Amino acid sequence: MALLHDLAEARTGDLPRSAARYLPPGAKRAAEEAAFAALAAPLGGEAAALHAEYETGASREAQWVRACDRLQLMVKVLAYEGWGAAGLAEFWRNPANFPDTERFPALAPLVAALRERRDALSARPR
Secondary structure, three states: OOOOOOOOHHHHOOOOHHHHHHOOOOHHHHHHHHHHHHHHHHHOHHHHHHHHHHHHOOOHHHHHHHHHHHHHHHHHHHHHHHOOOOOOHHHHHOHHHOOOOOOOHHHHHHHHHHHHHHHHHHHOOO
Protein backbone atom coordinates (compact mmCIF):
# COMPACT_ATOMS: atom_id res chain seq x y z
CA MET A 1 0.00 0.00 0.00
CA ALA A 2 2.81 2.41 0.89
CA LEU A 3 4.49 1.71 -2.43
CA LEU A 4 1.30 2.02 -4.45
CA HIS A 5 -0.31 5.13 -3.01
CA ASP A 6 1.83 7.58 -5.03
CA LEU A 7 2.26 5.41 -8.13
CA ALA A 8 0.16 7.75 -10.28
CA GLU A 9 2.63 10.56 -9.59
CA ALA A 10 5.09 8.80 -11.87
CA ARG A 11 2.85 10.11 -14.66
CA THR A 12 1.11 13.16 -13.16
CA GLY A 13 3.87 14.57 -10.99
CA ASP A 14 3.33 15.43 -7.36
CA LEU A 15 0.70 18.15 -7.51
CA PRO A 16 0.08 19.72 -4.11
CA ARG A 17 -3.47 20.12 -2.84
CA SER A 18 -3.16 23.86 -3.40
CA ALA A 19 -2.67 23.28 -7.14
CA ALA A 20 -6.06 21.60 -7.46
CA ARG A 21 -7.85 24.94 -7.06
CA TYR A 22 -6.42 26.01 -10.43
CA LEU A 23 -7.78 22.95 -12.21
CA PRO A 24 -11.36 22.14 -13.14
CA PRO A 25 -13.19 20.39 -10.28
CA GLY A 26 -12.19 16.74 -10.08
CA ALA A 27 -9.47 17.03 -12.75
CA LYS A 28 -6.56 16.20 -10.43
CA ARG A 29 -8.32 13.14 -9.01
CA ALA A 30 -9.42 11.95 -12.47
CA ALA A 31 -5.87 12.30 -13.83
CA GLU A 32 -4.40 10.42 -10.87
CA GLU A 33 -7.00 7.64 -11.14
CA ALA A 34 -6.35 7.22 -14.87
CA ALA A 35 -2.59 7.20 -14.37
CA PHE A 36 -2.87 4.67 -11.54
CA ALA A 37 -5.13 2.40 -13.60
CA ALA A 38 -2.67 2.45 -16.50
CA LEU A 39 0.41 1.82 -14.38
CA ALA A 40 -1.12 -0.74 -12.02
CA ALA A 41 -2.93 -2.81 -14.65
CA PRO A 42 -0.12 -5.39 -14.89
CA LEU A 43 -0.17 -5.80 -11.09
CA GLY A 44 -3.72 -7.15 -10.99
CA GLY A 45 -6.71 -6.52 -8.80
CA GLU A 46 -4.89 -6.70 -5.47
CA ALA A 47 -2.98 -3.51 -6.28
CA ALA A 48 -6.21 -1.69 -7.15
CA ALA A 49 -7.83 -2.93 -3.95
CA LEU A 50 -4.90 -1.73 -1.82
CA HIS A 51 -4.96 1.63 -3.54
CA ALA A 52 -8.69 1.99 -2.95
CA GLU A 53 -8.21 1.01 0.68
CA TYR A 54 -5.61 3.76 1.05
CA GLU A 55 -7.76 6.35 -0.70
CA THR A 56 -10.75 5.67 1.54
CA GLY A 57 -8.72 5.20 4.73
CA ALA A 58 -10.77 2.05 5.27
CA SER A 59 -8.25 0.28 7.50
CA ARG A 60 -5.81 1.12 10.25
CA GLU A 61 -3.03 0.21 7.83
CA ALA A 62 -4.31 2.76 5.32
CA GLN A 63 -4.48 5.39 8.03
CA TRP A 64 -0.92 4.52 9.10
CA VAL A 65 0.38 4.86 5.54
CA ARG A 66 -1.40 8.24 5.27
CA ALA A 67 0.14 9.36 8.57
CA CYS A 68 3.60 8.32 7.37
CA ASP A 69 3.00 10.13 4.08
CA ARG A 70 2.26 13.31 6.01
CA LEU A 71 5.39 12.76 8.09
CA GLN A 72 7.53 12.51 4.96
CA LEU A 73 5.89 15.69 3.68
CA MET A 74 7.00 17.46 6.86
CA VAL A 75 10.55 16.26 6.22
CA LYS A 76 10.36 17.45 2.61
CA VAL A 77 9.03 20.92 3.47
CA LEU A 78 11.65 21.32 6.21
CA ALA A 79 14.35 20.39 3.70
CA TYR A 80 12.99 22.92 1.18
CA GLU A 81 13.05 25.63 3.82
CA GLY A 82 16.57 24.62 4.82
CA TRP A 83 17.61 25.08 1.20
CA GLY A 84 16.17 28.60 1.24
CA ALA A 85 12.65 28.14 -0.13
CA ALA A 86 10.30 30.82 1.16
CA GLY A 87 6.54 30.97 1.45
CA LEU A 88 6.02 27.63 3.19
CA ALA A 89 4.86 29.01 6.56
CA GLU A 90 1.25 28.25 5.60
CA PHE A 91 2.12 24.55 5.54
CA TRP A 92 3.15 24.63 9.20
CA ARG A 93 -0.04 26.44 10.23
CA ASN A 94 -2.36 23.81 8.73
CA PRO A 95 -2.99 20.89 11.12
CA ALA A 96 -4.28 18.78 8.21
CA ASN A 97 -0.68 18.54 6.98
CA PHE A 98 0.49 16.57 10.02
CA PRO A 99 0.04 12.96 11.08
CA ASP A 100 -2.55 12.18 13.72
CA THR A 101 -0.31 11.66 16.73
CA GLU A 102 -3.26 10.86 18.99
CA ARG A 103 -4.16 7.91 16.78
CA PHE A 104 -0.51 7.00 16.21
CA PRO A 105 1.43 8.12 19.29
CA ALA A 106 4.65 6.50 18.03
CA LEU A 107 4.88 9.38 15.53
CA ALA A 108 4.62 12.11 18.17
CA PRO A 109 8.36 12.32 18.97
CA LEU A 110 9.18 12.53 15.26
CA VAL A 111 6.61 15.26 14.66
CA ALA A 112 7.89 17.18 17.70
CA ALA A 113 11.50 16.88 16.53
CA LEU A 114 10.60 18.15 13.05
CA ARG A 115 8.67 21.09 14.52
CA GLU A 116 11.64 21.91 16.78
CA ARG A 117 14.00 21.86 13.79
CA ARG A 118 11.60 24.07 11.88
CA ASP A 119 11.39 26.54 14.78
CA ALA A 120 15.18 26.66 15.03
CA LEU A 121 15.44 27.17 11.28
CA SER A 122 12.87 29.98 11.39
CA ALA A 123 14.75 31.69 14.20
CA ARG A 124 18.01 31.84 12.20
CA PRO A 125 18.80 35.20 10.63
CA ARG A 126 18.59 35.12 6.86
